[in-house]
Amino acid sequence: MGKKALSIILVALTLFLGSCSERSVAGNEKPHYEWKMTVTVGSGSTWYEAAKKFADDVEAETDGRITIAIFTNEQLSAGSPEAGVEQLMDGTKDFSYNSSIIYAGIDPRFGILSAPFLINSYEDAERMLNGESGALINAMLRERGVEPLGFAESGFRQVTNDTQPIKKPEDLKHLKIRVPSMGVFTTHFRNQEADPITMAFSEVYTALQQGTIDGQENPVDVTYSSGLSEVQGYMTMWNYVYDALILGMNKELYDSLDREDQQLISRLAEEANAYQIEIARNKEERQLEELKEKGMDIYYPTDEEIQQFRDAAQPVYEHFEDIWGKENMQTFLTEAAAQD
Template identity: 70%
Template sequence: MAKPYVQLCLLMLSIIGVAGCSSNATTEEEVYEWKMSVTVGPGSTWYEGAIKFAKDLKEQSNGRFLVDVYTNEQLSAGNPEAGVEQLMDGLKDFSYNSSIIYAGIDPRFGVLSAPFLINDFDDAERVLQGQSGEIINEMLRERGVEPLGFGESGFRQITNDTRAITSPEDLDHLKIRVPSMGVFTNLYRTQEADPITMAFSEVYTALQQGTIDGQENPVDVTYSAGLIEVQQYMTMWNYVYDALVFGMNKELFDSLPPEDQALIKKVASEANAYQINRTREKEQAQLTELEEKGMNIYYPTDDEIGQFRESSQQVYDDFRDVWGAKNLETFLREANGSEEDAQ
C-alpha cells in the first residue's frame, strides 16, 4: 500500500495534468451589443446605410458585434443635438447626424455649411476627402467622437408657395424656416428675408396655415414630408451641402484592438458609399415625381448663382473668426480645386 505522502504526490500530478488539458480548451469570444441612432425615419437612406452597417458588421465579425439601429432620435426624445451629446458622452455608440447638428454644439463645424462653398459633388469629394475633411475629423475627436467617414443628406434647396426664387431680391420679406444655427439666420437676414427657427415637425402645419412662406432642406426631406401639398416652388441652388457624420464614441473605439477598429472602419466606409449612392439615385426619381405633381422646379443659371454667392459674402465676414480664418482658407482652396483662396 502506498504511503500517504506518495498518494498525495500522485493526486497532485493528476490535478496538474487535468489543469494542463483545460488550459488548451477554447473559450467563447465576447459579444458586444451597441446602439446606433439616425435622425430621420426608416424610409430614409440614412436608415438604409445604418442597417447595412449593422448587418455587415455582424456577419464580418462572426456575430461578435451586434448593432441595434434607432430611428427619429428615439434615444434622445427626438432631439438631434441631445443625441450627438449622448454619442460624445458614451451614452450611445454610433450615429448618423448632419454636420449642421454638430455646429449647434460647436459652431466651428459650421464651416461645412458656409453658403455656396461646396457647389457640386466633385467639390464635396475634394473637401471631405482632403485636408478640410481631416480638420473636421480632428474637431470630432476633440469632442469625443471617432469619425467613421461621411454620408450624404444632399444639397439644401429652398421651397416656398409665393414665387419662383431666381435672384436675391426674390427672397425679400419671405418668411423662411431655417435650422437653429447662426449661419442660416445670418444669411437670410442679409437677403432681407425673415428667417424663422422651429422644429421640423411643426413645418408642415406652419406652411399650411401661412405662418411661414417656405423652408429649405435636401430634396429627400421635402419629398418625404409631403411638402408638395403646401409648396409650389423649388429652387435648385445647391447653396449648402449637408454632410452626414458617421460617428462612433471615441472612448469605445479606442478600447478595441486594432484589428476590430480596422473592421469597423472598413464596414462603415462601405455603408457610407452605399448610402450616398442611394441618396443620389432617389433624388432624381423624387424630382421627377415632384414635377409630375405640379411643383415648379427652377434651376438657376451660373450668372444667377453668382448673384446669390455675391450677396452671401457678409456671412463669411461675420463667421471667419468663429470658423477659424486658417481653416476657412483651407476649405475655400479645396472647394475651388485651386491653390488660391477664391474669396
C-alpha cells in the first residue's frame, strides 16, 4: 500500500472516531462502567449479601450502564485483606467491604475504632459512626485515597475458650488466645497477663483442637460458621471490640463521576449497609441459640464485671495516645460516653 493511500485511510479513521465522540457528547450519553468489588469473606456471608444487593441495585437503576462484579475471599489480592485495601487505595480495584481492623494494619490511626471497651452497644456504635468520630474516620479514609460510602458491621468480638467463662481480668491469665496481628489486640491481652498468639485464622480450628492455643476472639458469626463450638466450650459476651465494616470506593474514581452518579452510588451504598446490619443482627440471635443447643456455655458479664475489664484496658489508651492522636482520642471517648 502506498504512503498516500495509507495517509488517506488514517485521516478517514481519525474523522470517523472523532465523529463518534461528537455524537456521544451531542446525544448526552453517559459513560458506561464495569467495576470490581471485593469482600474479605465468602458468598455465604452477610457482607456478600449486601455487596450483591448494592451491585444489583446499581445495575438496575442505571439500566445496565454500570455493572459491578463481586469477588469473594479477596480473590483479587491472593487472599490478603491488607493487599486488598491497598488495591482500593491505588485504584487497582473500585470497591471493597473491609473491616476497620484491616485498615489499621496499613495505617495504625484506624486502630482507635478497635480500642477495647470503647464502643459497648449498637447504640454507641451508631451514634459515634454517624457523629464526629465517624467524620474523623472518613477524613482519614479520604487521605488514603478511599471515598467512604458508610459503615456496616461484623459485630462485637467475643472471647471463647475451653476452660471457663471469662468473668474477670484474672480469668485470662496465662490463657493462649489467638488474636489479629495488630498492636491493639496484642497489647490488650498482654496487659491482662494472657498470652496472645497471632496466626492465620485458617489454622485456628486445628490449633484449638490440638491444644496449641486455648481460645480465640471473634464476632459470633465467625465462631459459629467456623464450627469452633466443637472445640470451645465457653463464650463470654463481653462486647470488648466493635468490628466496623467500611464500604469504600476508590476516591479518584468517585471524584471522576458526575454529581448524579455520585448521589446514586452514595444512596444505594447507604441502603446496602443498612440491609447488611439488619440481617447480621438477626442472624446472630439465631446463631447464639444454636450454639447453646450444641452445648456451648454463653456467659453475659454483669455491668460490674464489664467495668473491671474496662478499667484494666486503660493502659492500651495510654500506649496508643500518640499514634491515635490525643484530640482524636478525646473525641471518641467523649462521644462514646454521651447518651442518646
